[in-house]
Amino acid sequence: MRIRRLLVLLLALVASRALAVELGGEGTPASASSCEWCHEQLGDPLSKPVAGFRNDAHKRHGMSCATCHGGDPGAGFDGDAAKAMDPRKGYIGVPAGRRIVELCARCHSDIVYMRNEKPGLPTDQERLYYTSVHGKRLLSGDTKVAVCSSCHQAHGILPATDPESSVYPTRVAETCGRCHGDRAYMSGYDLPTDQLEQWSRSVHAEALLERNDLGAPTCNDCHGNHGAVPPGVSHVSRVCGQCHPANDEYFQASPHKAAYARLGIAECEFCHGNHEVRRTSDEMVGTSEGAVCLACHRGGSRGYQAAYEIRSALDSLRTLTEKVAGLAGRADRAGGFVEEVRFALQEAATFLKRARTLVHTFDPDRVVEEVKLGLVSGRKAEAQALQVLGELRERRIGLAGFLILIVGVIALLLVEIRKVDRKRRAD
Ligand code: HEC
Ligand code: HEC
Ligand code: HEC
Ligand code: HEC
Ligand code: HEC
Ligand code: HEC
Ligand code: HEC
Ligand code: HEC
Ligand code: HEC
Numbered sequence: 001m002r003i004r005r006l007l008v009l010l011l012a013l014v015a016s017r018a019l020a021v022e023l024g025g026e027g028t029p030a031s032a033s034s035c036e037w038c039h040e041q042l043g044d045p046l047s048k049p050v051a052g053f054r055n056d057a058h059k060r061h062g063m064s065c066a067t068c069h070g071g072d073p074g075a076g077f078d079g080d081a082a083k084a085m086d087p088r089k090g091y092i093g094v095p096a097g098r099r100i101v102e103l104c105a106r107c108h109s110d111i112v113y114m115r116n117e118k119p120g121l122p123t124d125q126e127r128l129y130y131t132s133v134h135g136k137r138l139l140s141g142d143t144k145v146a147v148c149s150s151c152h153q154a155h156g157i158l159p160a161t162d163p164e165s166s167v168y169p170t171r172v173a174e175t176c177g178r179c180h181g182d183r184a185y186m187s188g189y190d191l192p193t194d195q196l197e198q199w200s201r202s203v204h205a206e207a208l209l210e211r212n213d214l215g216a217p218t219c220n221d222c223h224g225n226h227g228a229v230p231p232g233v234s235h236v237s238r239v240c241g242q243c244h245p246a247n248d249e250y251f252q253a254s255p256h257k258a259a260y261a262r263l264g265i266a267e268c269e270f271c272h273g274n275h276e277v278r279r280t281s282d283e284m285v286g287t288s289e290g291a292v293c294l295a296c297h298r299g300g301s302r303g304y305q306a307a308y309e310i311r312s313a314l315d316s317l318r319t320l321t322e323k324v325a326g327l328a329g330r331a332d333r334a335g336g337f338v339e340e341v342r343f344a345l346q347e348a349a350t351f352l353k354r355a356r357t358l359v360h361t362f363d364p365d366r367v368v369e370e371v372k373l374g375l376v377s378g379r380k381a382e383a384q385a386l387q388v389l390g391e392l393r394e395r396r397i398g399l400a401g402f403l404i405l406i407v408g409v410i411a412l413l414l415v416e417i418r419k420v421d422r423k424r425r426a427d
Contacts, residue, residue: 033073034084035065052155097143104148128226151175172218198275237267250360285359286311309364313371317352320378327385336388344381348374
């Protein structure tokens with residue numbers, strides 16, 4: 001070990017001499033910090049932190065390697081690493097586990113310090129962290145859990161608003177998934193490792209990654225940033241309700257609220273899942289195959305009857321809007337004016353959307369009421385579309401008549417011309 005260290009130091013020394021010669025003399029290194037200056041010249045993994053640190057928020061704020069690792073960044077330009085990495089000058093080596101949290105928290109939990117350095121940056125990360133499963137397990141000696149640098153990296157830390165940051169919304173899932181999706185790493189725990197895989201197939205991932213909809217949830221939106229805990233059975237709807245407030249409100253007031261609590265069933269999760277939330281459809285409600293209601297309601301019960309009525313109502317409005325959309329398309333392709341039809345159709349679609357949200361009341365009357373309003377708009381659109389198509393037909397008949405007339409006139413003219421011609425030749 002000692003020999004290897006000596007060899008590396010020797011190499012560093014040779015490199016530093018070579019650099020000094022290249023720069024045209026002793027003692028004029030390119031970097032003001034001996035840590036960066038020397039480490040840059042060493043191979044991986046000792047040089048990697050320098051590259052990562054180049055664009056780090058701390059570096060841009062004027063900090064150096066020694067801010068975290070200690071030591072003397074003014075010493076060691078002669079190639080003597082020991083002078084720079086000197087424990088007497090506070091050098092701590094590579095921190096791990098709780099020492100990392102202490103290191104970051106030294107500044108990030110210091111309200112006065114942060115108010116001066118970066119006003120507005122929250123200072124509650126450490127406190128929240130120790131309420132999370134990660135933090136609690138760390139305190140009990142588990143060093144495989146995430147600490148600050150697991151999610152933020154150690155070198156190359158960026159604000160969460162920077163698209164390059166490991167905690168930017170589009171990158172969070174891969175950051176958490178590095179551990180949670182790694183079966184070997186997580187083998188000591190009694191936890192599934194499919195969250196990343198499932199989430200990647202969800203309607204949420206599609207919205208976030210394909211449509212860049214930053215309003216769609218990734219891991220930390222449901223689990224918290226620093227207080228990463230699984231939302232408990234009774235809290236799932238709170239989590240989903242942040243973004244789907246109407247669904248949550250209806251659910252809370254529905255007969256399922258008390259029933260699910262009694263049975264210990266997770267609210268939204270039972271019908272939609274948690275990680276692999278898929279796009280919904282009317283097939284999910286009702287009494288035919290694929291309907292979620294069938295999991296708990298059998299024929300003859302009130303729930304079963306309600307499911308049937310809700311589905312029939314939704315079907316009637318959906319069928320009508322689909323039919324009118326077809327008519328509008330035909331009229332449009334034939335060159336008719338369909339602005340008004342589209343407007344009424346849009347209105348019907350809005351009622352249909354609201355009726356689908358009202359499914360969460362599980363009250364057929366509420367759904368039917370909304371569907372009726374939609375049917376009024378839908379029928380208006382239908383009448384308008386039929387009128388446009390009718391007008392188009394009339395215009396076409398008119399046009400055909402006109403064409404026949406013109407052809408007739410031309411034929412008559414030709415006959416007359418021929419007559420005149422013949423007469424002239426006879427003369
Ligand atoms: C002249 C070259 C040189 C200078 C200057 C230097 N280092 Fe190092 N550093 C090394 C070498 C070589 C190693 C690998 C051998 C070792 O662990 O001692 C190393 C290792 C490290 C490690 C990893 C230690 C481990 O246990 O794996 C850290 C952290 C580190 N240096 C930080 C610093 C900091 C902070 C400074 C500035 C205060 C600094 N270094 C200055 C050459 C240097
Ligand atoms: C914001 C605090 C911070 C700063 C600044 C910092 N480090 Fe680190 N460094 C850490 C932490 C924390 C680790 C622990 C390992 C980890 O989590 O990756 C670490 C690990 C290391 C290691 C061990 C190998 C590795 O990559 O894990 C080396 C070598 C190292 N740092 C060198 C440097 C050098 C050189 C600089 C300056 C260019 C620097 N560090 C700046 C916090 C910091
Ligand atoms: C499990 C992953 C994880 C761990 C562990 C973690 N963070 Fe974070 N951190 C995040 C995420 C995700 C965000 C982004 C929040 C957002 O998008 O607004 C964040 C944001 C931040 C911010 C920006 C301000 C804020 O609070 O939103 C700071 C500063 C920060 N973290 C510091 C820390 C410190 C210090 C620790 C250790 C005590 C730590 N983090 C531990 C994931 C983590
Ligand atoms: C010496 C004090 C200090 C230490 C130690 C420190 N930080 Fe910071 N950190 C800051 C300051 C100051 C800023 C604000 C920099 C700026 O944007 O100008 C900052 C910014 C950040 C940000 C970006 C916040 C944002 O959204 O703007 C994150 C994330 C962060 N630090 C995480 C960490 C982690 C993780 C560690 C430990 C590995 C750590 N810090 C260690 C002082 C420190
Ligand atoms: C360094 C690896 C690592 C990273 C990165 C990481 N975790 Fe963890 N996480 C763990 C380990 C290990 C556990 C402990 C397993 C257990 O609870 O039994 C854990 C536990 C959890 C739990 C508690 C599970 C339970 O039911 O006990 C949740 C929730 C969680 N992590 C979410 C996240 C989220 C969200 C992120 C990203 C923002 C993240 N983790 C990043 C390693 C990691
Ligand atoms: C839309 C919200 C949501 C998103 C996004 C989400 N989770 Fe979850 N997660 C949950 C819910 C709800 C539970 C289950 C809680 C329960 O049943 O008690 C859960 C459970 C977990 C657990 C505990 C073990 C398990 O699978 O039941 C872990 C670990 C976890 N999630 C990690 C992640 C990771 C990593 C990501 C990102 C890839 C993520 N989650 C994204 C809502 C979410
Ligand atoms: C951070 C906000 C947010 C959270 C938290 C959230 N969602 Fe979503 N959800 C969205 C967005 C954005 C969409 C995409 C809307 C779209 O593309 O039509 C969506 C889509 C959906 C869809 C598909 C809607 C459709 O039209 O078929 C369902 C179902 C859904 N979420 C259920 C849930 C459940 C269940 C939870 C909790 C476990 C949850 N959501 C948590 C924002 C969120
Ligand atoms: C008993 C099953 C069940 C539960 C519990 C449930 N849903 Fe739904 N959800 C459905 C059905 C069925 C549909 C499809 C309605 C349709 O398209 O006809 C749906 C559709 C949705 C949609 C898309 C339609 C819309 O409203 O935009 C979202 C979003 C949604 N649910 C969120 C939630 C949330 C959030 C919770 C928890 C508060 C929840 N659901 C609880 C059955 C359920
Ligand atoms: C996870 C099981 C489960 C699912 C899935 C489920 N229900 Fe229920 N539902 C219940 C329970 C339990 C009750 C309470 C029954 C009781 O107390 O007698 C209930 C009650 C009802 C009631 C009130 C009946 C009454 O007797 O007052 C209606 C209406 C209802 N459900 C409709 C639906 C519809 C519609 C769906 C599908 C979208 C559905 N349920 C899906 C378990 C479920």
